[in-house]
Amino acid sequence: MPACPMPELTPMATVEAKSVLPKGWTADLHHPKTLDLTLAVTELLRRSTSRMPQDILEALVTARNSEDEGSRAGNTLDTMLENIKLADDRVAALCQDTGTVIFWVRHPFGISQRRLKDQIRAAVREATSRSWLRPNCVASLSGKNPGNNMDPFGEGHPVIHFEEWEHPEVEVAVMQKGGGCENVGAQYRLPDVAIGAGRDLAGVRKCVIDAVTKAQGQGCAPGILGVAIGGDRVTGYEKSKEVIMRKLGTPNPDPKLDAFERKLTEELNTLGIGPMGYGGKTTALGVLVTEMFRHPASFFVSISYMCWSSRRNVLRLDAAGKPSFI
Amino acid sequence: MKRISTPISEAVIRDLQVGDEVLLSGQMVLSRDMGHKYLVEKKPDWLKPILAESVIYHCGPVVAHHEDGHWSFVSAGPTTSSREEPYQADVLETYNVRGVIGKGGMGKKTSDALGKVGACYFHATGGAGALLAERVKRVVDVKMLEEFGSPEAFWIIEVEDFPLVVTMDSHGGSLHEVVAAASQARAKELMAQK
Numbered sequence: 001m002p003a004c005p006m007p008e009l010t011p012m013a014t015v016e017a018k019s020v021l022p023k024g025w026t027a028d029l030h031h032p033k034t035l036d037l038t039l040a041v042t043e044l045l046r047r048s049t050s051r052m053p054q055d056i057l058e059a060l061v062t063a064r065n066s067e068d069e070g071s072r073a074g075n076t077l078d079t080m081l082e083n084i085k086l087a088d089d090r091v092a093a094l095c096q097d098t099g100t101v102i103f104w105v106r107h108p109f110g111i112s113q114r115r116l117k118d119q120i121r122a123a124v125r126e127a128t129s130r131s132w133l134r135p136n137c138v139a140s141l142s143g144k145n146p147g148n149n150m151d152p153f154g155e156g157h158p159v160i161h162f163e164e165w166e167h168p169e170v171e172v173a174v175m176q177k178g179g180g181c182e183n184v185g186a187q188y189r190l191p192d193v194a195i196g197a198g199r200d201l202a203g204v205r206k207c208v209i210d211a212v213t214k215a216q217g218q219g220c221a222p223g224i225l226g227v228a229i230g231g232d233r234v235t236g237y238e239k240s241k242e243v244i245m246r247k248l249g250t251p252n253p254d255p256k257l258d259a260f261e262r263k264l265t266e267e268l269n270t271l272g273i274g275p276m277g278y279g280g281k282t283t284a285l286g287v288l289v290t291e292m293f294r295h296p297a298s299f300f301v302s303i304s305y306m307c308w309s310s311r312r313n314v315l316r317l318d319a320a321g322k323p324s325f326i
Numbered sequence: 327m328k329r330i331s332t333p334i335s336e337a338v339i340r341d342l343q344v345g346d347e348v349l350l351s352g353q354m355v356l357s358r359d360m361g362h363k364y365l366v367e368k369k370p371d372w373l374k375p376i377l378a379e380s381v382i383y384h385c386g387p388v389v390a391h392h393e394d395g396h397w398s399f400v401s402a403g404p405t406t407s408s409r410e411e412p413y414q415a416d417v418l419e420t421y422n423v424r425g426v427i428g429k430g431g432m433g434k435k436t437s438d439a440l441g442k443v444g445a446c447y448f449h450a451t452g453g454a455g456a457l458l459a460e461r462v463k464r465v466v467d468v469k470m471l472e473e474f475g476s477p478e479a480f481w482i483i484e485v486e487d488f489p490l491v492v493t494m495d496s497h498g499g500s501l502h503e504v505v506a507a508a509s510q511a512r513a514k515e516l517m518a519q520k
Contacts, residue, residue: 072345083451095454096403143360196517213513
């Protein structure tokens with residue numbers, strides 16, 4: 001199979017031209033009472049749902065070039081790459097499962113979280129009405145779909161994490177986490193006798209191998225594994241998602257974990273599950289690990305599986321309120 | 327690459343083997359969790375002529391409703407099929423369906439029904455929503471939209487050259503079982519290493 005060249009996404013000038021933000025728009029961060037990020041977050045969602053981050057694109061091309069000529073794995077990766085080009089070109093959702101929409105907002109002192117929450121919810125409603133997001137939020141027992149991605153209780157969806165920080169900038173990060181991959185996430189309590197995992201890094205390794213083997217192709221392999229060591233049951237899972245915001249190819253700040261991530265990715269790729277579980281050399285695009293403190297009695301390993309269509313983006317407003325997107 | 331069209335005859339299905347890559351054209355019906363529960367519990371007659379010798383697609387699409395009233399598909403890849411395992415065999419037999427499209431494969435009960443009815447499980451590339459939506463030529467109709475909501479409704483669509491892989495055939499073969507067994511053996515080896 002001839003080497004696959006890097007697919008070119010539409011130039012940034014074209015992306016800017018299609019923006020819902022007026023040219024030259026800036027946020028007035030000094031007037032929190034009139035600050036309105038609805039349009040900027042709508043633009044963030046337009047990009048996250050339709051434009052694949054460059055690091056994921058590069059990882060998929062590397063994967064495609066490692067597969068055998070004419071193999072199902074190679075053909076499947078070609079289909080994925082073609083899909084990425086089409087979605088970007090047409091501003092169409094990369095995947096029909098536009099996911100649970102998860103935000104991490106970091107802001108300086110003085111900005112109202114209540115207002116930001118209303119604005120983010122308005123942006124999600126707008127993105128849904130424009131068919132950038134599927135109405136993906138239903139009542140648990142009746143299955144009733146309000147059609148606008150809004151949990152009427154304001155709790156379940158969209159998910160918004162807030163943090164006040166000491167910087168003058170504002171950052172709104174978004175992840176669209178599909179249901180298929182969310183369903184194959186797993187949490188282990190070490191020691192785990194069933195898989196022979198003790199309370200150390202070797203035990204963590206076994207948890208990840210076990211989770212990926214159980215997932216097979218169900219999470220839309222090749223996946224990205226977010227792993228949180230420690231925390232409690234809630235914070236561990238939260239961090240296992242947040243760590244997936246890290247770009248593939250950027251080193252883990254902890255050299256020991258960095259080496260662990262690289263070696264484990266290689267090992268997972270010997271499992272032979274392959275793209276979509278059809279068999280092949282690419283089962284994981286990467287493993288991203290974070291270590292937390294924990295209660296002495298508890299040792300949780302929380303694993304979030306992100307599908308190959310790892311949709312994420314970050315809106316940054318600099319101190320002058322000028323927006324940029326990754 | 328084999329080209330097939332709905333309605334599909336039993337002979338065409340019996341000829342397909344695990345691993346075959348297929349381009350499917352013609353009419354199909356979308357159904358997922360609420361649809362399958364409804365098909366099994368209510369057994370609606372009105373769906374019988376629509377489903378006979380046709381194909382069910384496990385998909386909850388992103389759709390656009392246009393000002394003139396017509397619908398189009400924006401993104402429409404497969405959803406995980408294993409959730410329909412409790413219902414699928416019954417649906418295949420009751421409605422004489424010739425194929426199921428989804429992702430992730432299905433279990434023994436469905437595999438047995440594929441053999442009995444003469445049907446295949448076709449795997450579509452998960453996540454390729456934009457590409458697969460482009461192969462949808464027309465939204466013919468939509469049923470139970472109000473009751474189920476758009477991701478769960480019965481969308482009746484016409485497709486052209488839908489790219490699929492046969493991962494479970496009508497002879498008991500399953501690519502999912504083969505890959506699972508091999509990867510479990512390899513996982514065991516890895517786990518035994520320090």
